[in-house]
Amino acid sequence: MLEFFIGETSQIMSTNVTNPQGGTPNEPLREKYFLWMVLCATAITYLGVLRFDFDYDDYPQIVFNPFVRAWNFVPQYFVSSVWKQMSPFAPGNYYRPLFLLLLRVNYSIFANRALGWHLVTLGLHLVVTWQVFRLVKKMTGEFTLAWLSAALFGLHPVHHEVVGWISATTESLFAVLFLAGFLAYLNSKARSRTLWMAASCALYAAALLAKETAIVLPALVFVFAWLDDQPEPGHAEPSAGDRLKSALFSAGMYLPVALLYLIARNRILSGLGHSWAPVSLKSWLFTLPSILLFYVRHLFLPVGMSESYDVYYQNQFSIAHVALPTVALLATAGAIFLLRNRLGSKAVAYALAWILVPLLPALDTFVFRPDELVHDRYLYVPSIGVALLFALAVSRLARSHKALFGQPAHVVALGAAVSLIFAALAVSAVRYWTDDYTLFTRAHQIAPLNGTAANNLSAEMIARHELDPAISILLDGYRRDPSDSRIALNLGRVYYKKGDLAKAEEYIQHGRMVDPGLADLYVTLGQIRLKQNRTKEAQEDLRQAVQLSPYSAPYHTSYGMVLALNGDCAGADREFDEALSLNPGEGLTLLQKQRCQAAQTPKPPATKPGQP
Secondary structure: OHHHHHHHOHHHHOOOOOOOOOOOOOHHHHHHHHHHHHHHHHHHHOHHHHHOOOOOOHHHHHHOOHHHOOHHHHHHHOOOOOOOOOOOOOOOOOOOHHHHHHHHHHHHHHOOOHHHHHHHHHHHHHHHHHHHHHHHHHHHOOHHHHHHHHHHHHHOHHHHHHHHOHHHHHHHHHHHHHHHHHHHHHHHOOOOHHHHHHHHHHHHHHHHHHOHHHHHHHHHHHHHHHHOOOOOOOOOOOOHHHHHHHHHHHHHOOHHHHHHHHHHHHHHOOOOOOOOOOOOHHHHHHHHHHHHHHHHHHHHOOOOOOOOOOOOOOOOOOHHHHHHHHHHHHHHHHHHHHHHHHHOHHHHHHHHHHHHHHHHHHHOHHHOOOOOOOOHHHHOOOHHHHHHHHHHHHHHOOOOOOEEOOEEHHHHHHHHHHHHHHHHHHHHHHHHHOOHHHHHHHHHHHOOOOHHHHHHHHHHHHHOOOHHHHHHHHHHHHHHOOOOHHHHHHHHHHHHHHOOHHHHHHHHHHHHHHOOOOHHHHHHHHHHHHHOOOHHHHHHHHHHHHHHOOOOHHHHHHHHHHHHHOOOHHHHHHHHHHHHHHOOOOHHHHHHHHHHHHHHOOOOOOOOOOOO
16 A cells, blocks of 8 residues: 555655755655655554454443543543542542543544544544654654654554554553643744743643653653753853753753642542552562563564563563563663664664653553553554664665655665555554454463453353353463452353352352452352342342442442342332433333332222222
Protein backbone atom coordinates (compact mmCIF):
# COMPACT_ATOMS: atom_id res chain seq x y z
CA MET A 1 0.00 0.00 0.00
CA LEU A 2 2.89 2.34 0.74
CA GLU A 3 4.21 1.97 -2.80
CA PHE A 4 0.78 2.84 -4.20
CA PHE A 5 0.68 6.19 -2.40
CA ILE A 6 4.28 6.92 -3.34
CA GLY A 7 3.55 6.07 -6.96
CA GLU A 8 0.51 8.33 -7.08
CA THR A 9 2.61 11.38 -6.19
CA SER A 10 5.92 10.51 -7.83
CA GLN A 11 5.50 12.85 -10.80
CA ILE A 12 4.90 15.83 -8.54
CA MET A 13 7.61 15.03 -6.02
CA SER A 14 10.47 13.59 -8.03
CA THR A 15 11.39 17.03 -9.34
CA ASN A 16 11.47 18.67 -5.90
CA VAL A 17 14.99 17.75 -4.85
CA THR A 18 15.92 19.35 -1.56
CA ASN A 19 18.28 22.25 -1.85
CA PRO A 20 20.81 22.09 1.01
CA GLN A 21 21.00 25.88 0.99
CA GLY A 22 17.35 26.47 1.61
CA GLY A 23 14.70 24.17 0.13
CA THR A 24 12.47 24.51 -2.92
CA PRO A 25 9.31 26.43 -3.70
CA ASN A 26 7.39 23.13 -3.61
CA GLU A 27 8.79 22.00 -0.25
CA PRO A 28 5.51 22.51 1.71
CA LEU A 29 3.68 20.49 -0.95
CA ARG A 30 6.24 17.70 -0.72
CA GLU A 31 5.98 17.63 3.08
CA LYS A 32 2.20 17.44 2.89
CA TYR A 33 2.29 14.48 0.52
CA PHE A 34 4.85 12.57 2.55
CA LEU A 35 2.91 13.14 5.76
CA TRP A 36 -0.34 12.01 4.14
CA MET A 37 1.36 8.87 2.84
CA VAL A 38 2.61 8.07 6.33
CA LEU A 39 -0.85 8.57 7.85
CA CYS A 40 -2.57 6.57 5.10
CA ALA A 41 -0.10 3.70 5.42
CA THR A 42 -0.65 3.65 9.19
CA ALA A 43 -4.44 3.72 8.82
CA ILE A 44 -4.43 0.93 6.22
CA THR A 45 -2.15 -1.24 8.35
CA TYR A 46 -4.48 -1.06 11.35
CA LEU A 47 -7.77 -0.86 9.44
CA GLY A 48 -8.64 -4.41 10.45
CA VAL A 49 -9.30 -3.32 14.04
CA LEU A 50 -12.61 -1.82 12.90
CA ARG A 51 -14.11 -5.31 12.72
CA PHE A 52 -12.92 -6.28 16.22
CA ASP A 53 -15.24 -6.75 19.16
CA PHE A 54 -14.83 -5.51 22.72
CA ASP A 55 -12.01 -7.31 24.55
CA TYR A 56 -10.93 -8.14 28.07
CA ASP A 57 -11.25 -5.05 30.33
CA ASP A 58 -13.55 -3.40 27.78
CA TYR A 59 -16.44 -5.31 29.34
CA PRO A 60 -16.14 -4.09 32.95
CA GLN A 61 -14.80 -0.70 31.86
CA ILE A 62 -17.30 0.04 29.07
CA VAL A 63 -20.03 -2.52 28.38
CA PHE A 64 -21.02 -3.17 32.03
CA ASN A 65 -19.81 0.09 33.56
CA PRO A 66 -22.77 2.12 34.89
CA PHE A 67 -20.59 5.23 35.27
CA VAL A 68 -20.18 5.72 31.51
CA ARG A 69 -23.90 5.45 30.74
CA ALA A 70 -25.10 8.79 32.14
CA TRP A 71 -23.74 12.34 32.39
CA ASN A 72 -24.73 12.69 36.04
CA PHE A 73 -21.84 10.37 36.99
CA VAL A 74 -19.20 12.68 35.44
CA PRO A 75 -18.37 14.54 38.71
CA GLN A 76 -17.46 11.19 40.29
CA TYR A 77 -14.73 10.68 37.68
CA PHE A 78 -12.71 13.43 39.38
CA VAL A 79 -13.03 12.11 42.94
CA SER A 80 -12.53 8.36 42.57
CA SER A 81 -10.39 5.61 41.11
CA VAL A 82 -10.89 4.57 37.50
CA TRP A 83 -11.99 1.12 38.81
CA LYS A 84 -14.56 2.38 41.33
CA GLN A 85 -17.36 0.40 39.69
CA MET A 86 -15.45 -2.84 40.30
CA SER A 87 -13.64 -2.30 43.60
CA PRO A 88 -15.01 0.74 45.42
CA PHE A 89 -13.40 -0.19 48.74
CA ALA A 90 -10.01 -1.39 47.50
CA PRO A 91 -7.05 1.03 47.41
CA GLY A 92 -6.61 2.27 43.86
CA ASN A 93 -3.55 3.16 41.80
CA TYR A 94 -5.25 4.65 38.74
CA TYR A 95 -6.73 8.15 38.79
CA ARG A 96 -7.74 8.97 35.19
CA PRO A 97 -10.82 11.22 35.05
CA LEU A 98 -10.21 12.46 31.49
CA PHE A 99 -9.99 8.88 30.26
CA LEU A 100 -13.36 8.16 31.89
CA LEU A 101 -14.72 11.34 30.31
CA LEU A 102 -13.62 10.07 26.89
CA LEU A 103 -15.44 6.79 27.60
CA ARG A 104 -18.58 8.72 28.53
CA VAL A 105 -18.45 10.79 25.33
CA ASN A 106 -17.89 7.67 23.23
CA TYR A 107 -20.73 5.82 24.96
CA SER A 108 -23.11 8.71 24.34
CA ILE A 109 -22.33 8.42 20.61
CA PHE A 110 -21.71 4.71 20.01
CA ALA A 111 -23.29 2.93 23.02
CA ASN A 112 -22.21 -0.73 22.75
CA ARG A 113 -21.32 -0.64 19.04
CA ALA A 114 -17.64 -1.62 19.03
CA LEU A 115 -16.99 -0.21 15.53
CA GLY A 116 -17.30 3.40 16.70
CA TRP A 117 -15.02 2.82 19.66
CA HIS A 118 -12.34 1.31 17.43
CA LEU A 119 -12.64 4.27 15.05
CA VAL A 120 -11.77 6.60 17.93
CA THR A 121 -8.87 4.37 18.99
CA LEU A 122 -7.42 4.34 15.49
CA GLY A 123 -8.01 8.07 15.11
CA LEU A 124 -6.07 8.86 18.28
CA HIS A 125 -3.14 6.78 17.04
CA LEU A 126 -3.12 8.74 13.79
CA VAL A 127 -3.10 12.02 15.72
CA VAL A 128 -0.09 10.86 17.76
CA THR A 129 1.68 9.77 14.56
CA TRP A 130 1.13 13.27 13.13
CA GLN A 131 2.47 14.77 16.37
CA VAL A 132 5.61 12.62 16.13
CA PHE A 133 6.23 14.12 12.68
CA ARG A 134 5.92 17.64 14.10
CA LEU A 135 8.03 16.78 17.16
CA VAL A 136 10.98 15.39 15.22
CA LYS A 137 10.81 18.22 12.68
CA LYS A 138 10.97 20.78 15.50
CA MET A 139 13.72 18.99 17.41
CA THR A 140 16.05 18.26 14.49
CA GLY A 141 14.92 20.66 11.77
CA GLU A 142 15.14 17.76 9.28
CA PHE A 143 12.10 16.86 7.21
CA THR A 144 13.60 13.49 6.22
CA LEU A 145 13.99 12.39 9.84
CA ALA A 146 10.49 13.69 10.62
CA TRP A 147 8.52 11.69 8.04
CA LEU A 148 10.64 8.59 8.52
CA SER A 149 10.28 8.69 12.33
CA ALA A 150 6.52 9.20 11.99
CA ALA A 151 6.24 6.24 9.62
CA LEU A 152 8.23 3.92 11.88
CA PHE A 153 6.30 5.05 14.94
CA GLY A 154 2.90 4.72 13.29
CA LEU A 155 3.63 1.22 11.97
CA HIS A 156 5.57 -0.13 14.95
CA PRO A 157 4.15 -3.56 15.95
CA VAL A 158 4.57 -2.81 19.65
CA HIS A 159 1.44 -0.65 19.36
CA HIS A 160 -0.81 -3.68 18.86
CA GLU A 161 -2.33 -3.23 22.33
CA VAL A 162 -2.95 0.50 22.06
CA VAL A 163 -4.53 0.32 18.59
CA GLY A 164 -6.30 -3.04 18.92
CA TRP A 165 -7.67 -2.71 22.46
CA ILE A 166 -10.17 0.01 23.32
CA SER A 167 -9.27 0.11 27.02
CA ALA A 168 -5.65 0.88 26.11
CA THR A 169 -6.84 4.16 24.57
CA THR A 170 -5.68 5.72 27.82
CA GLU A 171 -2.15 5.48 26.36
CA SER A 172 -2.92 7.31 23.13
CA LEU A 173 -5.14 9.88 24.88
CA PHE A 174 -2.40 10.71 27.35
CA ALA A 175 0.17 10.74 24.52
CA VAL A 176 -1.83 13.32 22.53
CA LEU A 177 -1.90 15.68 25.51
CA PHE A 178 1.68 14.90 26.58
CA LEU A 179 3.11 15.57 23.12
CA ALA A 180 0.98 18.70 22.72
CA GLY A 181 2.38 19.97 26.02
CA PHE A 182 5.95 19.30 24.93
CA LEU A 183 5.40 20.90 21.52
CA ALA A 184 4.02 23.97 23.28
CA TYR A 185 7.22 24.07 25.35
CA LEU A 186 9.31 23.95 22.16
CA ASN A 187 7.21 26.80 20.72
CA SER A 188 7.87 28.85 23.87
CA LYS A 189 11.57 28.86 23.07
CA ALA A 190 10.97 30.75 19.82
CA ARG A 191 8.14 33.18 20.55
CA SER A 192 5.49 34.27 23.07
CA ARG A 193 7.21 32.44 25.91
CA THR A 194 4.65 33.23 28.60
CA LEU A 195 1.65 32.25 26.47
CA TRP A 196 3.16 29.02 25.20
CA MET A 197 4.44 27.97 28.64
CA ALA A 198 0.97 28.58 30.09
CA ALA A 199 -0.49 26.37 27.34
CA SER A 200 2.18 23.75 28.00
CA CYS A 201 1.40 23.66 31.73
CA ALA A 202 -2.35 23.39 31.03
CA LEU A 203 -1.76 20.50 28.65
CA TYR A 204 0.50 18.88 31.24
CA ALA A 205 -2.35 19.03 33.76
CA ALA A 206 -4.72 17.46 31.24
CA ALA A 207 -2.21 14.71 30.44
CA LEU A 208 -1.90 13.90 34.15
CA LEU A 209 -5.68 13.55 34.38
CA ALA A 210 -5.59 11.14 31.44
CA LYS A 211 -2.80 8.94 32.84
CA GLU A 212 -0.43 9.29 35.75
CA THR A 213 2.70 8.50 33.71
CA ALA A 214 2.57 12.06 32.32
CA ILE A 215 4.26 13.09 35.59
CA VAL A 216 7.67 12.77 33.85
CA LEU A 217 7.18 15.73 31.47
CA PRO A 218 9.26 18.13 33.63
CA ALA A 219 12.14 15.64 33.55
CA LEU A 220 11.94 15.50 29.76
CA VAL A 221 11.86 19.30 29.56
CA PHE A 222 14.92 19.45 31.85
CA VAL A 223 16.88 17.12 29.56
CA PHE A 224 15.98 19.09 26.45
CA ALA A 225 16.65 22.44 28.08
CA TRP A 226 20.11 21.15 29.01
CA LEU A 227 20.82 19.81 25.53
CA ASP A 228 19.52 22.88 23.71
CA ASP A 229 21.07 25.62 25.80
CA GLN A 230 22.91 27.42 22.99
CA PRO A 231 24.77 30.73 23.37
CA GLU A 232 23.22 33.81 21.79
CA PRO A 233 25.16 35.41 18.92
CA GLY A 234 28.22 37.19 20.28
CA HIS A 235 28.03 35.50 23.70
CA ALA A 236 30.32 32.87 25.21
CA GLU A 237 29.32 29.22 25.69
CA PRO A 238 27.27 29.00 28.92
CA SER A 239 28.95 27.24 31.84
CA ALA A 240 27.66 23.97 33.24
CA GLY A 241 26.23 25.85 36.20
CA ASP A 242 24.37 28.29 33.98
CA ARG A 243 23.00 25.44 31.86
CA LEU A 244 21.85 23.65 35.01
CA LYS A 245 20.07 26.76 36.29
CA SER A 246 18.39 27.31 32.94
CA ALA A 247 17.25 23.68 32.71
CA LEU A 248 15.96 23.69 36.29
CA PHE A 249 14.05 26.91 35.64
CA SER A 250 12.35 25.44 32.57
CA ALA A 251 11.41 22.22 34.36
CA GLY A 252 10.38 24.11 37.49
CA MET A 253 7.57 25.85 35.60
CA TYR A 254 5.64 22.56 35.73
CA LEU A 255 6.21 21.79 39.41
CA PRO A 256 3.14 23.67 40.78
CA VAL A 257 0.93 21.64 38.43
CA ALA A 258 2.64 18.40 39.49
CA LEU A 259 2.32 19.30 43.17
CA LEU A 260 -1.40 20.09 42.91
CA TYR A 261 -1.96 16.83 41.03
CA LEU A 262 -0.08 14.76 43.62
CA ILE A 263 -2.01 16.36 46.49
CA ALA A 264 -5.34 15.61 44.77
CA ARG A 265 -4.25 12.08 43.86
CA ASN A 266 -3.07 11.36 47.41
CA ARG A 267 -6.38 12.50 48.85
CA ILE A 268 -8.63 10.73 46.33
CA LEU A 269 -6.74 7.41 46.27
CA SER A 270 -5.69 7.53 49.94
CA GLY A 271 -2.06 7.49 48.89
CA LEU A 272 0.12 8.16 45.89
CA GLY A 273 0.28 4.43 45.15
CA HIS A 274 -0.36 1.07 46.76
CA SER A 275 1.83 -2.01 46.44
CA TRP A 276 0.06 -5.04 45.04
CA ALA A 277 2.25 -7.53 46.89
CA PRO A 278 5.17 -7.21 49.31
CA VAL A 279 8.35 -7.11 47.21
CA SER A 280 11.80 -6.30 48.55
CA LEU A 281 14.09 -3.75 46.94
CA LYS A 282 16.60 -6.54 46.37
CA SER A 283 14.08 -8.57 44.37
CA TRP A 284 13.19 -5.51 42.32
CA LEU A 285 16.85 -4.84 41.53
CA PHE A 286 17.43 -8.48 40.52
CA THR A 287 14.34 -8.29 38.28
CA LEU A 288 15.12 -4.94 36.66
CA PRO A 289 17.58 -6.31 34.04
CA SER A 290 14.98 -8.80 32.75
CA ILE A 291 12.33 -6.07 32.53
CA LEU A 292 14.63 -3.64 30.73
CA LEU A 293 15.84 -6.31 28.30
CA PHE A 294 12.23 -7.26 27.57
CA TYR A 295 11.44 -3.66 26.64
CA VAL A 296 14.61 -3.22 24.59
CA ARG A 297 13.90 -6.41 22.66
CA HIS A 298 10.30 -5.45 21.90
CA LEU A 299 11.33 -1.97 20.81
CA PHE A 300 14.13 -3.07 18.49
CA LEU A 301 12.97 -6.60 17.57
CA PRO A 302 9.15 -6.51 17.75
CA VAL A 303 8.19 -10.17 17.33
CA GLY A 304 6.30 -12.64 19.53
CA MET A 305 3.75 -10.07 20.76
CA SER A 306 1.04 -10.93 23.26
CA GLU A 307 -1.07 -9.45 26.05
CA SER A 308 0.73 -11.51 28.75
CA TYR A 309 4.34 -12.56 29.26
CA ASP A 310 6.29 -14.81 31.61
CA VAL A 311 8.40 -12.17 33.36
CA TYR A 312 8.51 -12.54 37.13
CA TYR A 313 10.33 -11.26 40.20
CA GLN A 314 13.76 -12.75 40.84
CA ASN A 315 14.58 -13.21 44.51
CA GLN A 316 18.26 -14.03 44.02
CA PHE A 317 21.09 -13.52 41.59
CA SER A 318 21.07 -15.81 38.55
CA ILE A 319 23.05 -16.03 35.33
CA ALA A 320 19.96 -16.34 33.11
CA HIS A 321 17.79 -13.60 34.64
CA VAL A 322 20.32 -11.09 35.98
CA ALA A 323 23.80 -11.50 34.49
CA LEU A 324 22.96 -12.20 30.84
CA PRO A 325 20.28 -9.48 30.56
CA THR A 326 22.72 -7.00 32.10
CA VAL A 327 25.41 -7.94 29.57
CA ALA A 328 22.91 -7.61 26.70
CA LEU A 329 21.80 -4.18 27.93
CA LEU A 330 25.39 -2.97 28.26
CA ALA A 331 26.17 -4.25 24.75
CA THR A 332 23.16 -2.35 23.34
CA ALA A 333 24.19 0.81 25.16
CA GLY A 334 27.78 0.38 23.95
CA ALA A 335 26.69 0.01 20.32
CA ILE A 336 24.62 3.18 20.50
CA PHE A 337 27.51 5.03 22.15
CA LEU A 338 29.96 3.96 19.44
CA LEU A 339 27.55 5.05 16.68
CA ARG A 340 26.49 8.31 18.30
CA ASN A 341 28.85 10.58 16.34
CA ARG A 342 28.04 8.95 13.03
CA LEU A 343 24.31 9.18 13.69
CA GLY A 344 24.52 12.65 15.21
CA SER A 345 25.25 12.90 18.91
CA LYS A 346 22.57 15.47 19.67
CA ALA A 347 19.84 13.63 17.77
CA VAL A 348 20.84 10.38 19.52
CA ALA A 349 20.57 12.18 22.86
CA TYR A 350 17.06 13.33 21.89
CA ALA A 351 16.10 9.76 21.00
CA LEU A 352 17.49 8.28 24.21
CA ALA A 353 15.66 10.89 26.27
CA TRP A 354 12.36 9.94 24.62
CA ILE A 355 13.03 6.27 25.31
CA LEU A 356 14.26 6.42 28.90
CA VAL A 357 12.30 9.23 30.55
CA PRO A 358 8.75 8.09 29.55
CA LEU A 359 9.70 4.50 30.44
CA LEU A 360 10.52 5.35 34.08
CA PRO A 361 6.95 5.00 35.44
CA ALA A 362 6.68 1.48 33.99
CA LEU A 363 9.64 0.44 36.15
CA ASP A 364 7.62 1.06 39.33
CA THR A 365 6.44 -2.53 39.26
CA PHE A 366 5.43 -2.51 42.94
CA VAL A 367 1.93 -1.37 41.92
CA PHE A 368 1.48 -4.22 39.40
CA ARG A 369 0.30 -7.78 39.84
CA PRO A 370 3.32 -10.11 40.09
CA ASP A 371 2.34 -11.77 36.78
CA GLU A 372 1.83 -8.44 34.96
CA LEU A 373 5.21 -6.75 35.37
CA VAL A 374 5.51 -5.89 31.67
CA HIS A 375 3.13 -4.85 28.90
CA ASP A 376 3.74 -3.59 25.37
CA ARG A 377 1.39 -0.64 25.87
CA TYR A 378 3.90 0.93 28.27
CA LEU A 379 6.20 1.40 25.26
CA TYR A 380 3.81 3.64 23.34
CA VAL A 381 5.56 6.96 24.05
CA PRO A 382 9.09 5.48 24.48
CA SER A 383 8.81 4.06 20.95
CA ILE A 384 9.08 7.64 19.66
CA GLY A 385 12.76 7.58 20.60
CA VAL A 386 13.29 4.20 18.95
CA ALA A 387 11.59 5.43 15.77
CA LEU A 388 14.01 8.37 15.72
CA LEU A 389 16.99 6.04 16.23
CA PHE A 390 15.85 3.84 13.32
CA ALA A 391 15.35 6.96 11.19
CA LEU A 392 18.86 8.16 12.05
CA ALA A 393 20.32 4.78 11.13
CA VAL A 394 18.50 4.71 7.79
CA SER A 395 19.47 8.27 6.86
CA ARG A 396 23.04 8.35 8.20
CA LEU A 397 24.54 4.89 7.78
CA ALA A 398 24.16 4.84 4.00
CA ARG A 399 24.64 7.60 1.47
CA SER A 400 23.13 8.29 -1.93
CA HIS A 401 23.53 11.24 -4.26
CA LYS A 402 20.40 10.27 -6.17
CA ALA A 403 17.04 11.75 -5.33
CA LEU A 404 13.73 9.95 -5.28
CA PHE A 405 10.53 11.95 -4.72
CA GLY A 406 12.67 14.85 -3.54
CA GLN A 407 14.40 12.71 -0.90
CA PRO A 408 17.68 10.74 -0.86
CA ALA A 409 17.03 7.51 -2.74
CA HIS A 410 18.50 5.27 -0.05
CA VAL A 411 16.27 6.83 2.61
CA VAL A 412 13.12 6.24 0.57
CA ALA A 413 14.13 2.68 -0.35
CA LEU A 414 15.29 1.61 3.13
CA GLY A 415 12.48 3.50 4.82
CA ALA A 416 9.87 1.79 2.64
CA ALA A 417 11.46 -1.62 3.28
CA VAL A 418 11.54 -1.21 7.08
CA SER A 419 8.02 0.26 7.03
CA LEU A 420 6.69 -2.73 5.10
CA ILE A 421 8.34 -5.13 7.57
CA PHE A 422 6.86 -3.21 10.50
CA ALA A 423 3.44 -3.12 8.82
CA ALA A 424 3.45 -6.89 8.26
CA LEU A 425 4.47 -7.54 11.88
CA ALA A 426 1.86 -5.06 13.12
CA VAL A 427 -0.94 -6.77 11.18
CA SER A 428 0.17 -10.11 12.61
CA ALA A 429 0.35 -8.79 16.18
CA VAL A 430 -2.90 -6.83 16.24
CA ARG A 431 -5.04 -9.66 14.82
CA TYR A 432 -4.96 -11.45 18.17
CA TRP A 433 -7.24 -8.71 19.55
CA THR A 434 -10.11 -9.88 17.33
CA ASP A 435 -12.00 -11.35 20.30
CA ASP A 436 -11.34 -12.64 23.80
CA TYR A 437 -10.91 -16.28 22.86
CA THR A 438 -8.25 -15.49 20.24
CA LEU A 439 -6.54 -13.01 22.57
CA PHE A 440 -6.36 -15.32 25.57
CA THR A 441 -5.35 -18.35 23.52
CA ARG A 442 -2.39 -16.36 22.21
CA ALA A 443 -1.54 -15.07 25.70
CA HIS A 444 -1.49 -18.60 27.15
CA GLN A 445 0.60 -19.81 24.23
CA ILE A 446 3.24 -17.10 24.74
CA ALA A 447 3.08 -17.17 28.56
CA PRO A 448 2.10 -20.70 29.66
CA LEU A 449 3.13 -20.03 33.28
CA ASN A 450 1.20 -16.78 33.60
CA GLY A 451 -1.74 -16.96 36.00
CA THR A 452 -3.68 -14.13 34.37
CA ALA A 453 -3.38 -15.71 30.93
CA ALA A 454 -4.45 -19.12 32.26
CA ASN A 455 -7.39 -17.68 34.17
CA ASN A 456 -8.64 -15.59 31.25
CA LEU A 457 -8.45 -18.45 28.76
CA SER A 458 -10.18 -20.88 31.10
CA ALA A 459 -13.01 -18.37 31.69
CA GLU A 460 -13.58 -18.15 27.94
CA MET A 461 -13.52 -21.94 27.68
CA ILE A 462 -16.14 -22.21 30.43
CA ALA A 463 -18.35 -19.74 28.55
CA ARG A 464 -17.98 -21.94 25.46
CA HIS A 465 -18.69 -25.12 27.50
CA GLU A 466 -15.16 -26.43 26.84
CA LEU A 467 -15.09 -27.67 30.43
CA ASP A 468 -12.43 -30.39 30.44
CA PRO A 469 -9.71 -28.28 28.74
CA ALA A 470 -10.57 -25.47 31.16
CA ILE A 471 -10.17 -27.79 34.14
CA SER A 472 -6.77 -28.93 32.87
CA ILE A 473 -5.50 -25.34 32.57
CA LEU A 474 -6.98 -24.30 35.92
CA LEU A 475 -5.64 -27.25 37.91
CA ASP A 476 -2.18 -26.63 36.48
CA GLY A 477 -2.41 -22.99 37.57
CA TYR A 478 -3.80 -23.97 40.97
CA ARG A 479 -0.85 -26.29 41.60
CA ARG A 480 1.59 -23.46 40.79
CA ASP A 481 -0.21 -20.83 42.86
CA PRO A 482 -3.04 -21.96 45.18
CA SER A 483 -3.23 -18.40 46.53
CA ASP A 484 -4.67 -17.09 43.24
CA SER A 485 -8.33 -16.47 44.09
CA ARG A 486 -9.23 -16.04 40.39
CA ILE A 487 -8.16 -19.61 39.65
CA ALA A 488 -10.17 -20.88 42.62
CA LEU A 489 -13.20 -18.89 41.41
CA ASN A 490 -13.11 -20.41 37.93
CA LEU A 491 -12.55 -23.91 39.30
CA GLY A 492 -15.72 -23.38 41.32
CA ARG A 493 -17.55 -22.20 38.20
CA VAL A 494 -16.42 -25.06 36.02
CA TYR A 495 -17.34 -27.74 38.57
CA TYR A 496 -20.69 -26.01 39.08
CA LYS A 497 -21.34 -26.38 35.36
CA LYS A 498 -20.32 -30.04 35.53
CA GLY A 499 -22.79 -30.60 38.38
CA ASP A 500 -20.14 -31.42 41.01
CA LEU A 501 -21.49 -28.97 43.59
CA ALA A 502 -19.41 -30.27 46.49
CA LYS A 503 -16.12 -29.75 44.65
CA ALA A 504 -17.35 -26.40 43.33
CA GLU A 505 -18.10 -25.20 46.86
CA GLU A 506 -14.73 -26.46 48.10
CA TYR A 507 -12.82 -24.29 45.63
CA ILE A 508 -15.06 -21.26 46.19
CA GLN A 509 -14.61 -21.50 49.95
CA HIS A 510 -10.84 -21.70 49.45
CA GLY A 511 -11.00 -18.60 47.25
CA ARG A 512 -12.98 -16.75 49.95
CA MET A 513 -10.36 -17.64 52.51
CA VAL A 514 -7.61 -16.27 50.23
CA ASP A 515 -9.47 -13.16 49.06
CA PRO A 516 -12.60 -12.39 51.12
CA GLY A 517 -13.12 -9.14 49.19
CA LEU A 518 -13.79 -10.72 45.76
CA ALA A 519 -17.52 -10.30 45.14
CA ASP A 520 -17.68 -12.87 42.32
CA LEU A 521 -16.89 -15.62 44.82
CA TYR A 522 -20.04 -14.83 46.81
CA VAL A 523 -22.18 -14.74 43.67
CA THR A 524 -20.95 -18.17 42.57
CA LEU A 525 -21.40 -19.55 46.08
CA GLY A 526 -24.96 -18.22 46.05
CA GLN A 527 -25.62 -20.03 42.76
CA ILE A 528 -24.29 -23.27 44.24
CA ARG A 529 -26.48 -22.98 47.31
CA LEU A 530 -29.57 -22.14 45.27
CA LYS A 531 -28.95 -25.33 43.33
CA GLN A 532 -28.88 -27.15 46.68
CA ASN A 533 -32.14 -25.43 47.80
CA ARG A 534 -30.23 -23.57 50.56
CA THR A 535 -32.03 -20.34 49.72
CA LYS A 536 -31.45 -18.51 53.02
CA GLU A 537 -27.69 -19.07 52.77
CA ALA A 538 -27.78 -18.03 49.10
CA GLN A 539 -29.54 -14.81 50.13
CA GLU A 540 -26.72 -14.03 52.58
CA ASP A 541 -24.09 -14.75 49.90
CA LEU A 542 -25.73 -12.35 47.45
CA ARG A 543 -26.10 -9.73 50.17
CA GLN A 544 -22.35 -9.82 50.77
CA ALA A 545 -21.69 -9.64 47.03
CA VAL A 546 -23.81 -6.47 46.75
CA GLN A 547 -22.05 -4.94 49.74
CA LEU A 548 -18.65 -5.59 48.18
CA SER A 549 -19.68 -4.41 44.70
CA PRO A 550 -22.56 -1.94 45.11
CA TYR A 551 -22.25 -0.57 41.56
CA SER A 552 -22.94 -3.89 39.83
CA ALA A 553 -26.45 -3.87 38.38
CA PRO A 554 -26.46 -7.67 37.75
CA TYR A 555 -25.59 -8.32 41.40
CA HIS A 556 -28.53 -6.20 42.60
CA THR A 557 -30.82 -8.04 40.20
CA SER A 558 -29.57 -11.44 41.40
CA TYR A 559 -29.95 -10.42 45.03
CA GLY A 560 -33.46 -9.16 44.33
CA MET A 561 -34.42 -12.45 42.70
CA VAL A 562 -33.25 -14.41 45.76
CA LEU A 563 -35.11 -12.04 48.09
CA ALA A 564 -38.26 -12.54 46.04
CA LEU A 565 -37.74 -16.29 46.16
CA ASN A 566 -37.60 -16.07 49.96
CA GLY A 567 -40.79 -13.99 50.10
CA ASP A 568 -39.26 -10.55 50.68
CA CYS A 569 -40.83 -8.77 47.71
CA ALA A 570 -40.39 -5.31 49.25
CA GLY A 571 -36.65 -5.89 49.63
CA ALA A 572 -36.48 -7.37 46.15
CA ASP A 573 -38.21 -4.32 44.73
CA ARG A 574 -35.59 -2.05 46.29
CA GLU A 575 -32.79 -4.11 44.73
CA PHE A 576 -34.46 -4.03 41.31
CA ASP A 577 -34.79 -0.24 41.56
CA GLU A 578 -31.11 0.03 42.45
CA ALA A 579 -30.18 -2.14 39.46
CA LEU A 580 -32.31 -0.01 37.14
CA SER A 581 -30.72 3.19 38.44
CA LEU A 582 -27.36 1.77 37.35
CA ASN A 583 -28.59 0.22 34.10
CA PRO A 584 -31.88 1.84 33.05
CA GLY A 585 -34.26 -0.23 30.98
CA GLU A 586 -32.48 -3.56 31.46
CA GLY A 587 -34.93 -6.24 30.36
CA LEU A 588 -34.43 -9.01 32.93
CA THR A 589 -34.59 -6.60 35.86
CA LEU A 590 -37.81 -5.00 34.56
CA LEU A 591 -39.38 -8.44 34.13
CA GLN A 592 -38.43 -9.52 37.66
CA LYS A 593 -39.72 -6.25 39.09
CA GLN A 594 -43.08 -6.74 37.34
CA ARG A 595 -43.34 -10.28 38.66
CA CYS A 596 -42.53 -9.12 42.17
CA GLN A 597 -45.12 -6.33 42.01
CA ALA A 598 -47.70 -8.73 40.64
CA ALA A 599 -47.05 -11.07 43.55
CA GLN A 600 -47.63 -8.23 46.03
CA THR A 601 -50.90 -7.04 44.40
CA PRO A 602 -53.90 -8.49 46.30
CA LYS A 603 -56.13 -10.59 44.10
CA PRO A 604 -59.92 -9.79 44.14
CA PRO A 605 -61.96 -12.32 46.14
CA ALA A 606 -63.43 -15.12 44.13
CA THR A 607 -67.17 -14.83 43.49
CA LYS A 608 -69.63 -17.65 43.93
CA PRO A 609 -71.68 -18.84 40.96
CA GLY A 610 -74.80 -16.72 40.54
CA GLN A 611 -73.40 -13.72 42.44
CA PRO A 612 -73.05 -10.41 40.52
